[in-house]
Amino acid sequence: MRLVRLGDAGAERPAVLAEDGRLFDLGGITRDVDGAFLAGGGLARAAAALAAGELPELDGRGLRVGAPIARPGKVVCIGLNYADHAAESGAATPAEPVVFMKAPNTVVGPDDVVLVPRASTRTDYEVELAVVIGATARYLADPGQARAVIAGYAISNDVSEREFQLDRGGQWDKGKSCETFNPLGPWLVTADEVADPQDLGLRLWVNGEPRQDGSTKNMIFDVAHVVWYLSQFMVLEPGDLINTGTPAGVALGGRYPYLVEGDVMELEIDGLGRQRQEVGQA
Structure with missing residues (x-):
C-alpha cells in the first residue's frame, strides 16, 4: 500500500x-x-x-504532494553507511553506525523548494532510503525483530551544508538541520510491499546530470541492523524517521559542484517513486 x-x-x-x-x-x-x-x-x-x-x-489533480508522514517525532540519521561514500569523504569505514540527528521540521514535501542557507557555500545532496517506524522499539533483542516495528519506506534527500557540518565545530546536526533540508516521499510504501529493502537501486541527478547511482545492498549496516542498533540507545516510536545513509557521488567527494540557486535535483528509489526539487535561496 x-x-x-x-x-x-x-x-x-x-x-x-x-x-x-x-x-x-x-x-x-x-x-x-x-x-x-x-x-x-x-x-x-x-x-x-x-x-x-x-x-x-x-481527485488529486493540482494538489501539492506533502511528505507522506506528518511531522516525525525525531529524525535519526546514519552517516558513512556506504563504503564508497565513506571513501570519497576521506573517512574510514565505521566499525559501528555513525548516528546523528536532524531537526524534525526539516521534513518537507518531495517536490518542495530546497533553500540554500544564508552564508552557505557548500550545500550538498544525498539520496537515501528512509525507514518509518510503526511500533515502539526499545532494546530489541536482535536485528531479526526489526521488521516487526517498521511501518514502511520512502525516499529521503538528506540535504547537508558541509561547512556548517564539518568545519564549524561540534556535532554534525547544524549542517543537517537547516530549513527544507529533508524532502521526503512521495509515498510511504508499507513494509509488506518491499520484498527486500537491501535490494533497491537509488539514484540522484542534478540538472539532468547523473550524480549518484547505488544500491542498498551495499550498505555497511543493513536496515535491520540499524533499527536494532538504534533501539539500544534510544526509544524509537511510531512516526519516527530513520535516514539510512547515501552512496557515493555527493559534492563533498570533489567530483561535482555544490548546489546553487536555480539547480534542480531529481531522486528515485526502485518502487518508492520519484522526487524533484528546485533550489532556492533562504
Missing part, C-alpha cells in the same frame, strides 16, 4: 494511491498519517477499507 498526503503545507489530507493510479481518501479513517495512526493499527484499517471498496475516490 502506498500512502500519500496531499494539499497545502500544514493542511494535507491523507490518501491511498492504488496500483492503477487512482487516489482514495483516508479522511474517514484518520485525520493524518502520523505516529498515532501507525501505533493504533491504522495501516491495517486502511488496507481493509481499501479492499472492501469503502474509501471514496479523491
Whole structure:
C-alpha cells in the first residue's frame, strides 16, 4: 500500500494511491498519517477499507504532494553507511553506525523548494532510503525483530551544508538541520510491499546530470541492523524517521559542484517513486 498526503503545507489530507493510479481518501479513517495512526493499527484499517471498496475516490489533480508522514517525532540519521561514500569523504569505514540527528521540521514535501542557507557555500545532496517506524522499539533483542516495528519506506534527500557540518565545530546536526533540508516521499510504501529493502537501486541527478547511482545492498549496516542498533540507545516510536545513509557521488567527494540557486535535483528509489526539487535561496 502506498500512502500519500496531499494539499497545502500544514493542511494535507491523507490518501491511498492504488496500483492503477487512482487516489482514495483516508479522511474517514484518520485525520493524518502520523505516529498515532501507525501505533493504533491504522495501516491495517486502511488496507481493509481499501479492499472492501469503502474509501471514496479523491481527485488529486493540482494538489501539492506533502511528505507522506506528518511531522516525525525525531529524525535519526546514519552517516558513512556506504563504503564508497565513506571513501570519497576521506573517512574510514565505521566499525559501528555513525548516528546523528536532524531537526524534525526539516521534513518537507518531495517536490518542495530546497533553500540554500544564508552564508552557505557548500550545500550538498544525498539520496537515501528512509525507514518509518510503526511500533515502539526499545532494546530489541536482535536485528531479526526489526521488521516487526517498521511501518514502511520512502525516499529521503538528506540535504547537508558541509561547512556548517564539518568545519564549524561540534556535532554534525547544524549542517543537517537547516530549513527544507529533508524532502521526503512521495509515498510511504508499507513494509509488506518491499520484498527486500537491501535490494533497491537509488539514484540522484542534478540538472539532468547523473550524480549518484547505488544500491542498498551495499550498505555497511543493513536496515535491520540499524533499527536494532538504534533501539539500544534510544526509544524509537511510531512516526519516527530513520535516514539510512547515501552512496557515493555527493559534492563533498570533489567530483561535482555544490548546489546553487536555480539547480534542480531529481531522486528515485526502485518502487518508492520519484522526487524533484528546485533550489532556492533562504
